[in-house]
Amino acid sequence: MEVTTQNIASKENINTWISQIHTEFKLAMSVDCVIFGYTEADLYVALIPCNMPPYEGDLSLVGDLLHANEDLDQAVDRILWERIGLRNVYCEQVQVFSQLGRHPLGRVVTVAYYSLIKVEDYKKVAPADCPLVWKKVDEVGSLAFDHNEVFGLCLEKLRRQLREHPVGFSLLPKKFTLNQLQQLYEVILNMSFDKRNFRRKLKAMDAIRDVGEVERDVRHRPAKLYSFDLERFEASGKNSFV
Amino acid sequence: MEVTTQNIASKENINTWISQIHTEFKLAMSVDCVIFGYTEADLYVALIPCNMPPYEGDLSLVGDLLHANEDLDQAVDRILWERIGLRNVYCEQVQVFSQLGRHPLGRVVTVAYYSLIKVEDYKKVAPADCPLVWKKVDEVGSLAFDHNEVFGLCLEKLRRQLREHPVGFSLLPKKFTLNQLQQLYEVILNMSFDKRNFRRKLKAMDAIRDVGEVERDVRHRPAKLYSFDLERFEASGKNSFV
DNA sequence: TCAAAAGTGTTAATGATACACCCATGT
């Protein structure tokens, strides 16, 4: 930290604020969603062809401008509804990108969010004319704008959150087997876990509850079903999943 | 996650974007800085009296509008220079607050940052007419706008970062004693550590280097001086301080 | 010689990792 002589701002008053807010500013905000799509085999990200010079032909994240009558969280919900056809999707704000010149058409400050959906849920409601492209997260090529940076940060944050918070359960049925849960962690984190250690740790977390049922119609020993128990997890004060 | 029928957005094209960016939007962005001031005894936060109805008389965080020719990081640097008289201050972006109606004068979306300075550095350059008020972080009362929420999140993030990243060294002289370092962790995290365990852990991190000197002019056994060694720390791949 | 803070090791408890076999079901 450098210490130098002072340079005090001229004091603003209400009138300068009002005039600045209403006249000086012509700035747009957008939201860019890193929509992660989960399957039991892989983690994907939703991309769309970009039609804006100079990025025509590249893929970009799914985004839109913030409207005047909504806050950012509402904008994310709207975008997911309009583009993906899903509501009540798990979302997290990640970071703001405000670099001058990041958008070719003018001053657009964007806020990155990630969200988590099941690809199968999307498939049920996917529009025929929808240009969405799903790429495996480790096969994302060069994206439009600064979207590679945005994507990278969101993937990092997703993985950090998954390790420390009960984030993944929105991707499983209400009742799930422990193997489904482990598979989810393995796919998203791109690593593998020892089955016994994974189970021991998970049970010690007080986050899941045996619902007393088992799988049906499998041609092997049926697995017990569990459900996520948010109350018990929060009461236990434990943290950090794996 | 709820799956329902689709509601596809009408496709936008470049022209709609351009017109939206340039006409629909009249939105201001601001930066609110949670400026943490460190002394060897306490952690403070810098506040200023608010002169904006309906919050006249309350204290608020130090903030300003984002100017047209700067990005957010630059705005933070400018604010710290104008208000505090310091440059090259450690800063981290924390979160965006975009709730409708959060600002009484219009649509202002704010981005929260925290920054770390030494109170003594500020005192050297503090302007006589400057209305800055330093409050201990656990004695912050009710603040203007949504600034209590902003402050709380920034304090949380500071503490998380301090535990996991080499953040605190900007608050110490280039050469410091291990007790100074421990005191810093204790003050910011508001907890105490065992001296031997703290040292063992810190040395195991490969983050500090004995510079072969000792304190002068103390009326007790002089402590060895250490310096932070960023290169060695990054090379070691270790993480998580305490 | 006294006051004041610096410095240093060991033990116990806890948590993490590695590892292999039997079980229940459908076909």
Added chain:
DNA sequence: ACATGGGTGTATCATTAACACTTTTGA
């Protein structure tokens, strides 16, 4: 009966937490 995935326990190692005395300097 066999193929398939489900389910379980123990031993080792690494990490963390608790704890008290001697050392060096200035006054």
